[in-house]
Amino acid sequence: MSTYNVGQRLELLIKSMNKKQGQFAKDFNISNTSLARYKTNERLPDSDFLARLGQAKINLNWLLNGEGSMYIVPPWEIKLEPKRAKKADDKKDAGKVTDSIDDIYMRTSYLPVSADISAGDPIPVPENFEYAEHIEIPKSYLKEKGAQYLAFRVNGKSMEPAIQNNDMVIIKRCYDWSGTDGMVCAVRFEGAITLKRVQFDHKRQEIILQPLNSDFRVMVLDSVQSEALYLIGTIAILVRFC
Numbered sequence: 756m757s758t759y760n761v762g763q764r765l766e767l768l769i770k771s772m773n774k775k776q777g778q779f780a781k782d783f784n785i786s787n788t789s790l791a792r793y794k795t796n797e798r799l800p801d802s803d804f805l806a807r808l809g810q811a812k813i814n815l816n817w818l819l820n821g822e823g824s825m826y827i828v829p830p831w832e833i834k835l836e837p838k839r840a841k842k843a844d845d846k847k848d849a850g851k852v853t854d855s856i857d858d859i860y861m862r863t864s865y866l867p868v869s870a871d872i873s874a875g876d877p878i879p880v881p882e883n884f885e886y887a888e889h890i891e892i893p894k895s896y897l898k899e900k901g902a903q904y905l906a907f908r909v910n911g912k913s914m915e916p917a918i919q920n921n922d923m924v925i926i927k928r929c930y931d932w933s934g935t936d937g938m939v940c941a942v943r944f945e946g947a948i949t950l951k952r953v954q955f956d957h958k959r960q961e962i963i964l965q966p967l968n969s970d971f972r973v974m975v976l977d978s979v980q981s982e983a984l985y986l987i988g989t990i991a992i993l994v995r996f997c
Contacts, residue, residue, distance in 0.1 A: 762796040764818050767889065768825060770865035773900055783807045825867060863891045866906040866925070870948070874911030874918060875971060877947030890923055896992055903928050904991060907941065907950075913966035914939070914950055918993060924950065925992035932986055939967075941987040944976075948987065 759767065769779045780790045785804050792798045800808075805815055812827045868888045890906050897904060909922045918924065918939070926941045932953075940953045942964065951964035951974070962981050964974035976984055 759821060760796055761799065761819060762794040764821065765794055765800075767865075767867070768813065768818065771825065771867045771889070773864050783811075863893050864897055864904065866890050866892060866904060868906045868908055868923070870907060871910040872907035872924065872941055873947070873949040874909050874913040874915075874920065874966070875949070877944050877949040879947045890925075890994065892925060892992065892994075897925075898991075899927065905941075905988065907948075909950065913968045913971035915968045917967050918950065919995065921996075923994035923996070924990050925994065926988040927991040929986055929988045935986065935989060939990045941990070943985040943987055944974075945983050950990075 769776065772779065774782065776790060777787060780787050783804060784807060789798075789801075789804075793800050793804075800818070805818075808818065809815055809827075814823050814825060814827050817823045817825050866889060868890060892904075905926045905928065907924050907926060909918055909920055909924060912920050924941070929935070929940075932955075935953050936955050938953060939950065941948060941950055942953070944964075949964070951966060954963040954965055955961075956963060960978045962976045962984060964976070966973065
C-alpha cells in the first residue's frame with residue numbers, strides 16, 4: 756500500500772496529467788479553494804468530484820486508499836483526444852506575459868513510471884501494478900504535451916549496449932505503424948509488453964521484432980500473429996542513472 760496520503764496522491768495525479776492546478780480544477784468542475792483543501796487534507800474529495808475522476812479512468816481506490824494503480828486501465832491503453840492549437844489574438848493578448856504563476860513553475864513534466872518493460876521476451880504487466888516512482892523531465896526535451904508520453908523501466912539485456920537493464924525509457928504514444936520501420940518501439944503482444952526494433956517484411960507480410968543484442972532471439976510474426984500486436988509508441992528519450 757502507498758505511504759502517500761490522499762492529498763499527496765492527488766498532487767501526483769495532477770502532475771502525471773501535466774495540468775496546471777487551475778486547469779485541473781476547471782476540467783473537473785471544482786473550485787480552486789476546494790482543490791487546495793483536498794490537497795492539504797482539510798477535507799476529503801466529495802462524491803461528485805470522485806465520480807468525474809472515475810469517468811476519466813482514475814482508480815478511486817488508489818486515490819483514497821493507495822491501493823492498485825493510478826488508472827483503471829494501463830495508461831498506454833488510454834486514447835488521448837488530439838487538441839487543436841488555439842490561434843493567438845494579437846490585439847487581445849498584446850503585452851500579456853502569463854495567465855498565472857503556474858506558467859512559471861510548470862517547466863517540467865512529471866511522469867509516473869508505468870511499469871517494467873521487457874528487454875527480452877515480452878513480460879505480462881500485473882493487473883494491479885502500482886506507480887512506485889516518478890520521473891521529472893524538462894519540457895524542452897518533449898515535443899508534445901507531457902500526457903503524450905509514458906515512462907518505463909527497462910528489465911533485461913536484449914537491447915544492450917544502447918539500452919541497458921534498469922535504464923528509463925520515455926515513450927511517445929503512437930497508434931499508427933507508418934514511419935516506425937527500423938525504429939525502437941514499445942509494443943504489446945498477447946497481453947505482454949516489450950521493447951524492440953520494429954522491421955517490416957512487406958513481401959512475406961511479416962513483422963520482425965529485433966533485439967539489439969545478438970545473444971537474444973528475433974521474433975518474427977506472420978500476418979495472423981500480427982493481429983495480436985499493438986503499438987504503444989516509439990522511444991523518445993533514454994535516461995540512465997549513474
